[in-house]
Amino acid sequence: MLEDLDKMENEQIILFHTCAHNPTGQDPSHAEWKQILEVAKRKGHFCGFDNAYQGFASGDLEKDSFSLRLFANNTDRLCVFQSFAKNFGLYGERAGNISFLGSDENEALRIASRIKQIARPMYSSPPIHGARIVDIILNDPVLTKSWH
Numbered sequence: 563m564l565e566d567l568d569k570m571e572n573e574q575i576i577l578f579h580t581c582a583h584n585p586t587g588q589d590p591s592h593a594e595w596k597q598i599l600e601v602a603k604r605k606g607h608f609c610g611f612d613n614a615y616q617g618f619a620s621g622d623l624e625k626d627s628f629s630l631r632l633f634a635n636n637t638d639r640l641c642v643f644q645s646f647a648k649n650f651g652l653y654g655e656r657a658g659n660i661s662f663l664g665s666d667e668n669e670a671l672r673i674a675s676r677i678k679q680i681a682r683p684m685y686s687s688p689p690i691h692g693a694r695i696v697d698i699i700l701n702d703p704v705l706t707k708s709w710h
């Protein structure tokens with residue numbers, strides 16, 4: 563994988579699984595993630611992270627977010643797609659989010675504008691039931707602890 567990332571043209575978009583890679587189940591070690599980060603930075607790749615299985619790989623939300631935190635702390639541009647369908651059992655509720663880390667305020671404004679252009683024709687009012695369930699659980703320390 564490192565060789566392939568290095569052979570790519572500069573400034574490509576790369577999609578990773580944060581953890582619990584589907585379908586292989588193989589996750590890079592911390593040392594391997596650091597090597598991946600170095601290649602991605604050197605080549606100027608824009609990295610996106612599919613974070614659908616946080617908590618499933620190790621049973622620990624913090625451990626399973628290592629790759630994402632590593633990149634967020636060492637790059638100024640990335641994207642995270644987070645679904646709660648699996649780890650909250652909210653299949654069909656469309657509960658999740660997409661987050662971007664931009665290099666500056668102007669880039670953040672451009673990203674927000676493009677996301678609105680994409681999202682608006684797909685839905686005007688997304689389902690709210692799943693989002694409410696996630697909100698209730700994550701804003702109640704007792705429920706959050708039992709969810710872990």
